Amino acid sequence: MPATPSTQPGTPSEEELRSLDAHWRAANYLAVGQIYLMANPLLREPLRPEHIKPRLLGHWGTSPGLNLVHTHLNRVVRNRGLDAICVWGPGHGGPAVLANSWLDGSYSETYPDVSRDEAGMARLFRQFSFPGGVPSHVAPETPGSIHEGGELGYALSHAYGAAFDNPGLLVACVIGDGEAETGPLAASWHGNKFLDPVHDGAVLPILHLNGYKIANPTVLSRLPEGELDALLRGYGHLPLYVTGADPAAVHRAMAEAMDTALDRIAAIQYEARTDGSTRRPHWPLLVLRTPKGWTGPAEVDGLPVEGTWRAHQVPLDHVRDDPGHLAQLEAWLRSYRPRELFDEHGGPAADVLACIPDGIRRLGANPHANGGLLLRDLPLPDLDRYAVPVDKPGTTRHEPTQVLGGLLADLMAATADRRDFRLVGPDETASNRLQAVYAATGKAWQADTLPVDEHLARDGRVMEILSEHTCQGWLEGYLLTGRHGLFSCYEAFVHIVDSMVNQHIKWLRTTRALPWRAPIASLNYLLTSHVWRQDHNGFSHQDPGFVDHVLNKSPEAVRVYFPPDANTLLATADHVLRSRDYVNVVVAGKQPCSDWLTLDEARTHCARGAGIWEWAGTDDGGREPDVVLACAGDVPTQEVLAAADLLRRHLPDLAVRVVNVVDLARLMPAEEHPHGMPDAEFDALFTRDKPVLFAYHGYPWLIHRLAYRRAVHPHLHVRGYKESGTTTTPFDMVVRNDLDRYRLVMDVIDRVPGLAVRAAAVRQEMADRRTRHHDWIREHGTDLPEVADWSWSG
Incomplete structure (x- = not known):
């Protein structure tokens, strides 16, 4: 459906602002509780050391900002009936996203044992960063997430990928100011030059500037506002700014900025989809500037914390053994007034739930964040x-x-x-x-x-x-x-x-x-x-x-x-x-x-993953091979086939088996990889004790690593790329790395018992051809005709 160009009411009522603040405080309370508490989740009794986790893990600094964004996304999704997901770039803000998923009920629907009551809150707290529990960051286990917390720098490109060909979807993307310093993120700002307002959805970047990384200030937070504005406009965005530390003022500004941004997005899509506009739009972007660790301890042990790098992870880190820290934590938790936020059973109060969308509109329940639910088989042609x-x-x-x-x-x-x-x-x-x-x-x-x-x-x-x-x-x-x-x-x-x-x-x-x-x-x-x-x-x-x-x-x-x-x-x-x-x-x-296999043969060969090419070898009639020539990759396959052709002509009594490997994991033991071969199957293919000359596309030691447990491994010799490269002819590349057909024939002669003396003349001829190749390419600039024009003659 085309977007409507009409604007939505953009001034939130005092009642709406109060409920937004209640939701935000509840999320902040739950975030702090996850970092610190393993019991007494609603503070029904004074905090004691045994209520505190023995290991304090998690990231508080970004969580209040993420909670603010989630709260206000809830509002616009509910008010406008949007289909939306959010990519949480500051992925270590896991406490915030988990808290919001629990508040909107999607977490309890996904994990019924973490119920939306006091017992479930206790489980939510205890499991966070706890053995047998959940990670400290936004992770696959988090409902509504498509972005792993360790993926620093990739949030915005993920958001654009989610929006492509999703014309009804809004993808909000929170970008941490530390993340904004990465190379991948810097390039991904250009995604707006590829976003089609007709067929694609919209991306709303939210640049969260809280000032610090782990221990240093962030670059974008220290730019003069005019320079930052010029940068973002240069990337093709129209920035909207929300700045402050007073919750009431920030809630009002955030609500108005969200409405303005979404009105602009609706207008852009309407112009493109209904009016046929082909001009490149300048999409809105929010810049949210709030203190790091907002609403947390202002000072700890006489040192400033809120608004500094010290708020990045755990602001109070000696709570179990420092009575002062314990008292400060309890005061911090009670500052959110949890009795107003949760009912007598521990569930969220009505004010907290007022902004939350229904059903699959919730950010934690949107099926686009569990994309396999929407996946259809591709109509692959015959x-x-x-x-x-x-x-x-x-x-x-x-x-x-x-x-x-x-x-x-x-x-x-x-x-x-x-x-x-x-x-x-x-x-x-x-x-x-x-x-x-x-x-x-x-x-x-x-x-x-x-x-x-x-x-x-x-x-x-x-x-x-x-x-x-x-x-x-x-x-x-x-x-x-x-x-x-x-x-x-x-x-x-x-x-x-x-x-x-x-x-x-x-x-x-x-x-x-x-x-x-x-x-x-x-x-x-x-x-x-x-x-x-x-x-x-x-x-x-x-x-x-x-x-x-x-x-x-x-x-x-x-x-x-x-x-x-x-x-x-x-x-x-x-x-x-x-x-x-x-x-x-x-x-x-x-x-x-070269074309080696018909389509039917290729299908069968690919299904096996590795197999004998009987037509290429000379170990027919049930005769055990004297040597196995194995290969993986198009050029190594050609060189092995050319070597087999030379052996057929020069050493016709030698029993040669040619094995081609398509699926490299077939070389691994069955217990190490689902595609791995049982030992009996591997031994039947490669033998247990015959020389195996393996021509491989990549670095030779990978084949040794994959096959080191096999019985034949002491007899395995691998040729591959060994970092000898330059601008040269195609065949010289394989010669320089000893993967060429002549070297492979020499390897066979060197490794098959009894051949060294019997085939000395053949080996010398192969060495001479390598020398002739060297001289030829330096005179003619092309490969030897016998190589360039070679085709299988067997």
Whole structure:
């Protein structure tokens, strides 16, 4: 429905202000109680040391500001009938968000044992930062949350991701002034240049300036107001300011600012959706400036606390053993007048509940914050439409990602009306050969355009910004609110989001143990322009280590795939796009490479994850192999097949087995990873005692780490990338890292018993070819014809 341009009543009554203050005081009381109390939650008796937790953990400093924001969001959601969620950037303000979820009843609905009464309040307090309880920050366990408290810097990109293709949704986003100093947050301000007011929802950033981080002042809080205003306007926002320490004045100012901001948002959406305006809007932004640790102790032991960095965590930290601190804590708690806020059973009083929305309008109950509830299966097309013909292995060549681009284009077309699939990447869609998608949708863009520009569209669903952090944050927010997507990136630079993927994997692992959290679509990476074909960009673009990073994480949540050709990439993409609750990393080339498997063979091979390519080896007729040539990755596969071809011609009596690995986790023991192979299956594939030469796409030691428990490990020799890169020819990259076909043949001769003497002439020929390659590329600038023109002849 189009937004209405009419304004809502913006002046709150005195009664409404009183109820807002009651709700805010109740939330503050509950926040303090969670940090300190393990008994006597309503102070029905004087505080004693045994009522206090032995370990005081939590963050008080940001909590009063978050409570204020939550209280006033409740008001506008209720008054305007909004569909809204909030991303809480200062994630260590967990006490505040938990308190508000308990007050609106969503916490007790999710966790019935934490009832909305005195007994439930006691459980709420005791469980906070307590063994067997809940974390100190906003976490997956927190109803209404899509943002983990450890994700400093990602709040605003998550908020924009949640708003994309959600035209009826308001996403409020609280940004801490410490968080505002991070690089990811600085880039994410530009999300407003990609937000389509017709098809997308709205993001309301709330910059909370309370002055301090853990021990230092924050940069934005110390800027002169004119400079801060110029900065925020330069980012394309119209700032509204709420400043002060007097609760009554701040409540009135906050209510008026919220109403003004939402009126502006409604007007922007009405102009775009009804009047057809195409001008880029300047969206509102709130700047909330309140003291750190507001309403807490003004001084402790003669030192100022409220309004300083000392309020960041636990202002009174010796309550159990210092009678003065204990008395000060009790006075602090009673200053909120809890008898006015909670009834005789410990439930919230009517005044406290007056501002809270009903049902799923509550911030703790909105289904967009439990996106799996809204998730629909993707209408994935039949893969046969895109499969490349393979009459004989290795005799034709295609660009795998270009083939995949055709599938993604049709998927974009099939989701044009439902708008629940997006492709994100840092300015590399066409570079990564996925440009076919532009036939179905353009690149999202709300800023100015020039006649020379191509494929820009206000309603586009391809997202490109040269910030991997922002791409990752957008996609995470999109997935967490019930949609699907794919992140395409140069392999070397996906490392930029290492810490972000850490947090998402932790989120997924935690939510698997929460039955109320519905599964979400997997976070899918397509890593291309990879290490072996960055010969033109050179050493700076050559790093395959993201896979090592991901496979260090929770095995139940991570998957890594190395499809060796176009058809296996299609089968892999079909699988990962259908999956739920994983981080899937797919590494595939964009340059022409050999086609090895038909689509049916690729489907079967991908389902196995690892298998023998009988047509490539010479261990037929049930003969035990003399050597196993294994490979994972498109270029390593080609080099292994070329080595097998050389062995077939030069050492025809040698029994060679070729094993290709698509799913890297198959190398792990079954007890360590759900995709791991039992020992018997692994031994049947790789043998227990024969030499195994493994050509791997990335750093060799990862294969050793995955397979170190296997019987054959003493006989395993891995070739891979060893940080020898430069600007050179494609084949020279593998030669420089000893992954080339000639080195692999030499390795076989060196490791198969009895071959060293019998095949000395063959080994010498292989070494000579490496020398000839070295001389050739320096004279001609291209690879040897026997390499450049090679195709499988078996």
